[in-house]
Amino acid sequence: MISLPDQEWIDLVGPVEGVEMVPxxxxxxxxxxxAIELVVPPYMIDPLRFGRLSDPSRLRVVQxxxxxxxxxxxxxxxxxxLANAAGVHDxxxxxxxxxxxxxxxRGIPEFVAAQRHSRWLxxxxxxxxxxxxxxxxxxxxxxxxxxxxxxxxxxxxxxxxSHSRAGDELVPxxxxxxxxxxxxxDHDVVVVIVPLSDATTxxxxxxxxxxxxxxxxxVNVARGKVVDTQALxxxxxxxxxxxxxxVTDPEPLPVDHPLWHxxxxxISPHVGGASSAFVPRAxxxxxxxxxxxxxxxxxxxxxxxx
Numbered sequence: 001m002i003s004l005p006d007q008e009w010i011d012l013v014g015p016v017e018g019v020e021m022v023p024x025x026x027x028x029x030x031x032x033x034x035a036i037e038l039v040v041p042p043y044m045i046d047p048l049r050f051g052r053l054s055d056p057s058r059l060r061v062v063q064x065x066x067x068x069x070x071x072x073x074x075x076x077x078x079x080x081x082l083a084n085a086a087g088v089h090d091x092x093x094x095x096x097x098x099x100x101x102x103x104x105x106r107g108i109p110e111f112v113a114a115q116r117h118s119r120w121l122x123x124x125x126x127x128x129x130x131x132x133x134x135x136x137x138x139x140x141x142x143x144x145x146x147x148x149x150x151x152x153x154x155x156x157x158x159x160x161x162s163h164s165r166a167g168d169e170l171v172p173x174x175x176x177x178x179x180x181x182x183x184x185x186d187h188d189v190v191v192v193i194v195p196l197s198d199a200t201t202x203x204x205x206x207x208x209x210x211x212x213x214x215x216x217x218x219v220n221v222a223r224g225k226v227v228d229t230q231a232l233x234x235x236x237x238x239x240x241x242x243x244x245x246x247v248t249d250p251e252p253l254p255v256d257h258p259l260w261h262x263x264x265x266x267i268s269p270h271v272g273g274a275s276s277a278f279v280p281r282a283x284x285x286x287x288x289x290x291x292x293x294x295x296x297x298x299x300x301x302x303x304x305x306x
Contacts, residue, residue: 001035002290005042005065012283019294026052034058038293040065040286041072043278050075061299063289065282066273067093067142068223069303070196076306083289083301087141088281089273094145096272097191097221100244104217104266105129127188127215130154135183138193138222139167139174146191147171158183162199177203184211189219196223204228209235217242221272224249229259236262246272 003024004010010021022031025042026049036056041049043065053062053075061081064072069084076082103109105127114121132155136143139159147157147170159171160180167174175183184190190212194200204218204227212218212235220227224247235241242264251270253259259267285300292299 001032002038002040002293003030003036004040004286009040009286012279013286013290016287016290016294019290021290026050030055037061038063038290043273043282047071053077053080061293063286063299068195070223073304073306076304078306080306081299081302082304082306083299084303085282085285086301088278088285090141090145091281092275092277093142093193093221093272094149095275095277096246096268097146097193097219098149100219100221100246100266100268101134101189101191101217102129104219104242104244104264105132109266129189132156132188133186134158134189134191135160135187136171136191136193137177137180138195139171140193142193142221143191144168144170146193155189158187180208181211184208185213187216188213189217191219192222192226194222194226196225201225202228204232206231206234209241212241214240215242217244219244221246223247224251233258233262236265239263242266244268246270 001020001022003022004013005025006023010023024030026045030036034055034057037058038061039059040063050072054077059077059080061083062076063083065085067084067086067089069082072082107126130153134150134155135158136146137160139161143159150157151170157171159167159174160177161174162177164176165174192204209231218241229249232243236243244266246268247270248259259265289299
């Protein structure tokens with residue numbers, strides 16, 4: 001037996017031979033008691049609901065609809081496999097990263113604020129994305145999707161991952177994260193797309209930000225805790241660098257938090273994966289995973305075993 005967040009998801013995935021699907025949003029006791037073997041939690045679920053994962057005693061797999069999984073790991077019962085939705089959010093998150101870069105560089109937030117007051121701002125040159133040196137920190141699936149979208153903007157691309165390795169046609173060589181101190185001073189835009197882990201928590205700290213050149217832009221579409229919030233506030237308060245953030249620490253950002261009003265900071269409310277591109281890609285993944293589970297084939301995107 002497999003659970004999906006609601007009947008709509010069951011209808012979208014469609015029937016799979018030999019598989020019974022039931023709706024379960026994890027907000028209450030599971031249907032049919034403890035017989036569920038594979039659980040698909042709702043997207044952007046309240047983390048407290050993950051405590052329900054211990055209810056089905058026959059549980060074997062948890063299949064997420066998100067790429068991030070750090071907040072689920074503490075709740076995964078022993079022996080249960082955890083799979084994420086790597087690839088599902090590549091297009092949507094890469095699009096948002098491009099949007100944040102362009103909006104920040106070209107001053108779109110200022111234009112929106114001026115329009116609200118019927119003000120025609122005086123013309124002035126603003127930074128273009130063309131000719132910028134862009135560093136993608138976390139060159140995986142989303143990083144490669146971002147590189148493809150940025151390649152038409154006449155930029156120079158640099159990829160960074162946990163370890164150096166051969167890249168692709170757009171980024172022939174991917175640098176290791178240990179090379180960041182020498183790479184950061186030579187880049188105008190830094191896009192952060194790393195998963196949250198012990199190694200990446202606080203990775204963007206005071207030293208990291210100090211290494212970025214004056215006038216540069218930090219874009220975070222990863223997780224809020226990857227960036228040291230206090231260090232970012234200090235770096236942006238003087239206007240030396242700017243930031244465009246889809247994620248923050250804390251999150252949601254309290255109404256009185258100073259990040260809201262920090263100079264040159266653009267904030268979107270963690271919507272990197274929330275677009276019309278999400279559902280078709282998620283459905284394709286679920287069909288494949290459910291079919292593999294039913295037939296005993298290996299599952300994709302396994303990231304953890306409790």
